[in-house]
Amino acid sequence: MRLCTCLTLMFAVGAGLGGGPGVAVAAVGEAVGCTGADSEEFPILTRIDGGPATYVAGGGFRTWAVELTNTTDRTCADVHPVIVLVDDGRALKRSQPQLEYFEDAKGTTSRPVAFEETDSDELVGVLDEDGDGFTVPAGGTLTVKVRLSVTSDAAVPNDVVANAAVVQRRGDDSEWVGESDDYRFRIIDEDEDEDEDEHEKEKGSEERGKDADGRRDGSPSPSAGKSERPAGDRVSAEPDPAPDAGPYPGELAASGAGHVLLPYAVGVLALAVGGVLAAGVRRRRR
Structure with missing residues (x-):
């Protein structure tokens, strides 16, 4: 089980969920979340799915999802995914990433997520911070749809690592019950985005300019220049004394x-x- 190494993250999450600074941080080997004391793994298997590789500063929303899989035989309620952003330039401000999540599976009602900045220059945003969180049934998977955009005043280019930590609220305490792998993306400007689009168009044109054999239009076929035997010509048992056909491929x-x-x-x-x-x-x- 991986444990949180960033105490400022846990304190920020605890404050956001109403738990104050007294957040329950598990020690090594101690069970967390929805499982019993014999568990050494996070009960919520967490994954970020479908995130794009680039965001244009000042561009529109890009959609992805946080998948929560309950690996236990009991229901996990009051679960809050926490999105953590860390940028290489340490220049990303809390007001620049615009994150929203959808309350229903059909993705028709979205709610904003407010980011807070930690002492380690991380941006932390709690999904459904003031509500009852999400409920993941025993052995089931819940997909939380989110969308992200970046304001035009964000520094570019800037590489960002996003992570989804999952916290379960228990009264006045909160416990860390899941963590996703890293999701990496880059914030770029419109000019760089246009360059990438042009590159993709050129690449697509080159692919369309090739036939099924991978040759460019107008290029000679692999059999060009090879002599063909006339239709109906029977093969003689004895080879011609002076063949004029070139070597076979x-x-x-x-x-x-x-x-x-x-x-x-x-x-x-x-x-x-x-x-x-x-x-x-x-x-x-x-």
Whole structure:
């Protein structure tokens, strides 16, 4: 079980949920959340799903989701996902990320999330801070849809790591019951976004300019320049004394009649092997 190393995060979450500074922080080996004392794992398996790689400062909302899976055999109620943002430049202000979450599965009603800044220059936002949180049924998964945008005054470019910590409120205390992997994205400006779009368009044009064999339009086919045998021409048992056909694809760069004999020899060998196999089958049936 991974434990929270950022006490300022826990204190901020506790204050936001009405627990004040006396937040319950589990010690190593101590059970947390919805499970009994014998558990050493977080009871809520947490994952950030579908987040884009870039956000344009001053651009629109981008949608993703926080998935909460209850790994226990009991219901986990009053659960609050906590979004933590840490930017490389330590320049992101609490007013610049605009985060909203949706109360229902259909995503028709959204509510804003207020960020607070910790002593470690982290931005912390609690989903459903003043409400009863979310309820995750035993063995079930709850998907909380969120959307994020960044205001135009945000510093660019700036790389950001987002994490979803999950807190369960228990009276005046709160316990940490889940944590997601890192979700990394970059805040960029409109010019950089246009450059990326242009690059994608050029890449798409190059792909459309190729046929099913991966060749560009107008390029010679792999068989161009190879002589073709006329329709109905029967293969002679004896090779032509002076073949004028070039080497077959995949042959070694050699000269002489071996270029023509090789495919015929392969065919004869295949027929011989087929005959041996057929004879073996007949013997086994007797």
